[in-house]
Amino acid sequence: MPDPSLLVLKILAAMSPFLSNPHILEIAFCSENRETWRQKRGEAAQKLTTPDNIWRKLNDTFSVLKLHKLESKQLVWTHDHGQIILIKKDGKGACGILSQNIIEETELQKLQKNCTDILDVTK
Amino acid sequence: METVASKWLFVDDDVRFLNHLKESLGLLCGKHPNAPDIYISENVTDALLLIQRELPTTVITDIQMPQVDGFQFLRLLSTKYPKINKVVLTGQSSSQIERLCQKNGVARHFSKPGTPKAMLDIFISLLALDKEPRSNPTAPEITQATELAPTHQALEVNPNPFKKAMRITGKLVPRKDSLSSATLILNDAITTKIQAAQHPKGFSGVLDQINISELVQMLVLSNKSSILEVSADHDHGKIYLEHGQIIHAETTNHVGESAVYILLNLQGGQFELTHFTAPNQKSISTATQHILIEAARLMDEQERYKNHFTKEALTSKTSRITTTTQTHTKRQYVVFEEAITQELCIKESIETNHPPAVSNNAFDLQHLDEVIILAKDGKIQYKHGSLDPAQRIDLIEFINFKSEQIHNQLQLGSLNHFQIFGDNLEAIMARKEDDILLAINTQRPLPMKTLLGAINKNLCLTQAF
Numbered sequence: 001m002p003d004p005s006l007l008v009l010k011i012l013a014a015m016s017p018f019l020s021n022p023h024i025l026e027i028a029f030c031s032e033n034r035e036t037w038r039q040k041r042g043e044a045a046q047k048l049t050t051p052d053n054i055w056r057k058l059n060d061t062f063s064v065l066k067l068h069k070l071e072s073k074q075l076v077w078t079h080d081h082g083q084i085i086l087i088k089k090d091g092k093g094a095c096g097i098l099s100q101n102i103i104e105e106t107e108l109q110k111l112q113k114n115c116t117d118i119l120d121v122t123k
Numbered sequence: 124m125e126t127v128a129s130k131w132l133f134v135d136d137d138v139r140f141l142n143h144l145k146e147s148l149g150l151l152c153g154k155h156p157n158a159p160d161i162y163i164s165e166n167v168t169d170a171l172l173l174i175q176r177e178l179p180t181t182v183i184t185d186i187q188m189p190q191v192d193g194f195q196f197l198r199l200l201s202t203k204y205p206k207i208n209k210v211v212l213t214g215q216s217s218s219q220i221e222r223l224c225q226k227n228g229v230a231r232h233f234s235k236p237g238t239p240k241a242m243l244d245i246f247i248s249l250l251a252l253d254k255e256p257r258s259n260p261t262a263p264e265i266t267q268a269t270e271l272a273p274t275h276q277a278l279e280v281n282p283n284p285f286k287k288a289m290r291i292t293g294k295l296v297p298r299k300d301s302l303s304s305a306t307l308i309l310n311d312a313i314t315t316k317i318q319a320a321q322h323p324k325g326f327s328g329v330l331d332q333i334n335i336s337e338l339v340q341m342l343v344l345s346n347k348s349s350i351l352e353v354s355a356d357h358d359h360g361k362i363y364l365e366h367g368q369i370i371h372a373e374t375t376n377h378v379g380e381s382a383v384y385i386l387l388n389l390q391g392g393q394f395e396l397t398h399f400t401a402p403n404q405k406s407i408s409t410a411t412q413h414i415l416i417e418a419a420r421l422m423d424e425q426e427r428y429k430n431h432f433t434k435e436a437l438t439s440k441t442s443r444i445t446t447t448t449q450t451h452t453k454r455q456y457v458v459f460e461e462a463i464t465q466e467l468c469i470k471e472s473i474e475t476n477h478p479p480a481v482s483n484n485a486f487d488l489q490h491l492d493e494v495i496i497l498a499k500d501g502k503i504q505y506k507h508g509s510l511d512p513a514q515r516i517d518l519i520e521f522i523n524f525k526s527e528q529i530h531n532q533l534q535l536g537s538l539n540h541f542q543i544f545g546d547n548l549e550a551i552m553a554r555k556e557d558d559i560l561l562a563i564n565t566q567r568p569l570p571m572k573t574l575l576g577a578i579n580k581n582l583c584l585t586q587a588f
Contacts, residue, residue, distance in 0.1 A: 074544035080536025
């Protein structure tokens with residue numbers, strides 16, 4: 001079985017090119033055992049140790065939606081000043097993207113597909 | 124008295140602290156004639172596996188941990204491993220934590236050590252604890268109050284086990300019995316019932332004083348095979364247990380783990396335990412303990428967001444948030460109030476439910492599988508296809524709660540809309556002014572653009588349709 005921490009770092013590394021997009025401020029990954037890492041633009045990846053970090057809290061949404069019989073793989077929060085995208089794969093975890101602007105529909109779909117591919121391929 | 128070698132398991136999500144602890148205790152223990160074996164685990168799941176394998180004499184746990192917090196873990200330990208000494212080692216200290224420690228049968232409660240001297244004190248105290256006789260292992264014993272409180276006080280601390288024991292055994296527990304006796308009687312009673320369940324006739328009951336999670340945990344502990352059938356107002360289903368492991372579960376619409384989570388989350392209702400017959404399929408391969416932990420976490424998460432909307436929380440929050448968010452918070456409260464008196468309100472809304480006035484931007488809502496629109500006052504303005512509007516209001520509450528967390532931590536402003544994508548599912552919750560729309564399509568994609576366009580071109584949703 002692969003080391004979960006290693007998987008997290010591999011996935012974050014695969015996602016890091018997203019940070020070259022000027023709108024994207026932060027990427028994150030929350031593993032199945034809820035180990036959470038994030039990387040801000042221009043900074044190194046960082047493990048979030050406090051249980052009340054926003055990525056872990058948002059990741060819980062998948063479980064609650066499941067209880068509401070709305071089993072989902074992708075979630076998008078669009079707020080006045082930015083967007084959060086979460087893409088999940090069972091058995092791996094969920095990728096997160098924080099954007100300071102609202103991403104256009106086509107670009108959003110592209111991001112979602114790229115994240116899904118990363119989750120599918122990374123082992 | 125039989126001498127048992129000390130085995131200590133430390134559980135904490137702070138890996139650096141654990142490593143430091145192991146290193147320091149290693150140095151201390153190396154010089155001690157009765158050096159204990161030290162185990163560490165950074166999460167409860169691994170800890171439970173370790174406990175199963177090594178059966179430690181003492182488990183020392185942190186309180187604030189992800190997935191399952193320390194008190195949930197302690198409750199699980201009390202049920203499954205009552206003979207293990209339970210110790211809390213935490214960075215937090217408050218009278219509430221003291222009270223919860225007492226309630227959960229914690230033998231010692233320490234603050235995380237900051238100095239070698241503090242570490243040595245803990246080490247000595249843990250060694251002393253292992254030497255203490257454990258004739259009554261479930262009795263709570265607190266450092267500050269070395270003697271178990273008198274019976275009536277003990278029952279005040281946690282009256283539930285006493286009540287449950289009385290209910291299930293059908294006999295009065297003498298007043299002189301302690302809290303732990305009540306718990307033991309409860310366990311005995313349930314075990315007896317479980318043993319009785321091996322008889323094909325089975326047994327049934329009302330889920331009132333005991334909940335489904337507790338019942339399933341007892342069945343798991345008994346390592347028996349049986350079928351637990353549960354029915355409540357909203358749903359019903361079956362959980363298949365084979366040799367104490369959940370192998371299959373089904374509800375009206377779900378099979379597998381999701382069915383277990385739904386069933387464990389049911390409030391009230393009835394259960395029936397019948398003789399085991401193999402299901403048509405085995406839909407669950409995940410370890411039962413993991414499923415129970417996940418279910419506990421999900422229930423906690425639900426509780427947290429429900430409690431978030433209490434009147435008190437609202438009052439304190441309203442005073443420190445911006446005007447824009449204040450409007451939403453007030454609305455959330457209205458929705459919360461609505462949820463409490465949902466049956467009356469929904470009935471009223473449905474009785475007066477006319478599809479709202481149609482504007483030029485509108486499209487036929489009937490084409491969507493499910494739509495619910497909540498108006499400014501929190502009442503259902505329009506609903507279509509929703510079997511249980513109360514559950515949908517609950518979901519809207521939850522999404523609002525999450526968006527508020529985003530607002531508080533990331534300052535992204537108010538939520539405009541929230542999209543959900545599943546395999547055969549699309550859903551959107553959109554907010555405009557104080558109106559909220561939740562639309563769900565299960566077979567076809569949602570006309571997101573049309574929906575959002577209609578929402579954005581109009582001042583409020585109720586005018587849009």
